Amino acid sequence: MTEMMLDIRNLKVSIPTERGTLNAVRGVDLQIARGETLCLVGESGCGKSLTATSIMGLLPRYARVTTDRFDMAGQDLTGKTAAKLAKLRGRDVAMIFQDPTSALNPTLTIGRQLTEGVMRHEKLSRSAAEARAIEMLDRVGIANPAARLTQYPHGFSGGQRQRIMIASALMGRPKLLIADEPTTALDVTIQAQILTLLGELQADLGLSLLLITHDLGVVAAIATDVAVMYAGRIAERAPARDLFAAPQHPYTKGLLAAIPVPGVTPRGSALPAIPGRVPGLIGTMQGCAFRDRCAIAAPECANDPVPRIEAGQGRFVECTKAEVTA
Amino acid sequence: MLSFISKRLLVALLVCLTVSALSFGLMFVSGDPAIAIAGSGGRAEDAEAIRQAYGFDRPLIVQYLDWIGSALTGNLGQSIYFNVPVTEIIGNRAGVTLTLGFISFLVALVIAVPLGVAAALRPNGWIDRIALVIAVSGQAIPSFWLGLMAIVVFGVWYGWVPISGADTWQGYILPVIVLSYYAIPELMRITRSGMIDVLATDYVRAARAKGLPMHLVISRHALRNAVLPLVSLAAVQLGQLLSGSIVIESVFALNGLGRLAWESLLRSDLPVVQAIILILSLLYVVLxxxxxILNAVLDPRLRGGS
Structure with a gap:
């Protein structure tokens, strides 16, 4: 059996608001094996970023997080304190963010920001930490890295800053890297470069990667596995190839149908869209969250719980009608 | 950095020149200074004599250059009322105001900044609520009332501190409390709002994701960015505190610059008023x-170039 770098069961995140409790993540299961790339896909507000942030333990204090099981980087964190999780950050687990411009502190040099974590965690001397920073910057493709340690973030382009963020995440030699929409804020050409870089690093270092995105193009480029998230739950999880070849969940089908294909999609025709809107997540919810927008919804879709249908290794779909549509 | 500083100094010099011209012009805004000095019973010949004695009959530009020239050599003219050098009068009074101003400023910073940071860490928590009460009351209570109450309670009833004057260091205690209480609210609110903004940024989240302990995240990543607006505000506040408060100095019977300015205005002792305005304006320019420059040291983006 492959070693699991992340095994989280029944993750729930709720946030108290003035209008009631917002159940943003409503029982998410995620497993990532060593060296695997899991893409967590979904539209804005489906809870994918909250999922990632809660795994890092970086949610604000007022957010309530519960899990039935939480194993990360070989450590059992189920029911453990935030302090235990904090010990993994910057060592076994690292994170990169959507906007590299705001994720680098404008008032500190690149060198300082890269080295401060490991100088603390591994008690490295400044010169040893700087040597590693130079190695990592070189690895992510920053030219002349030694000279650039003394520069500030505003001296770099957006793509370079994301490379620096990646280098910073790699400083602690993590086993699991969480990337929250790492290419969304970048130009299309730079996006491809960053994805290629992430893929290379992952293969070289045996990293496990949890990549949050709403861009199915990114998924196709890099994912080994995909989890499609809708309204705080995983609607469907499958190996990437299977998901693109034969999506099972009506939501996944809708997402894939909405991607224009050059030469196939007629010019000037409207792209198919999923009708309706994402349901509000305040309070409790009965049955399938997608049924109001679903073309094949039936009365039994309002029943709880929505059945989870296992369809082979690493594949499941949560849909009452999935077998019918398969 | 050097080019930033030299540019900034050049601007400061131009402001100084403008300020000097304005404070020189003050002498003439209320009419002919010779007639003012001669007083209501003065005859035309008296005014003429005064005009010649003080050189008011010369062209304005000559008078200005003469005045600025002597100011540069440290000579700010003679007090009309006391007939002694203005610098001597100001020198006698500045000590009290500067001592009071600096101490009050330090006390205000030492209280306001940690309180603002603590309030920002838990918005709507109990520290934040206490800080809000301090801020609102500090801004709402007039300092003359607070000063008088402090004198009544601690000076008269308990007799812990002298009720007026600054002959001993105890005399500074109440004025410092009242003056710093006046300065605290703004400093604290700007620290709090700056910290709240900065704590919500991605780079603070990234610093936590690196596994840095919270005290390092706050001191190294958050505070440094949050204090930028505080530095600018603190400079202006220090200017206010050092220029002397007429109210505080009157309530506590301190012979400082604020009272001197007030008295000199009443006596039409224009050279003194002029000199005080010039010195305080220059103080603001320097601060x-x-x-x-301090902000540019803290934030490399402000330096221009790289």
């Missing part, structure tokens, strides 16, 4: 320039 804001220092604040800009």
């Amino acid at each position: 804001t320039t220092l604040a800009d």
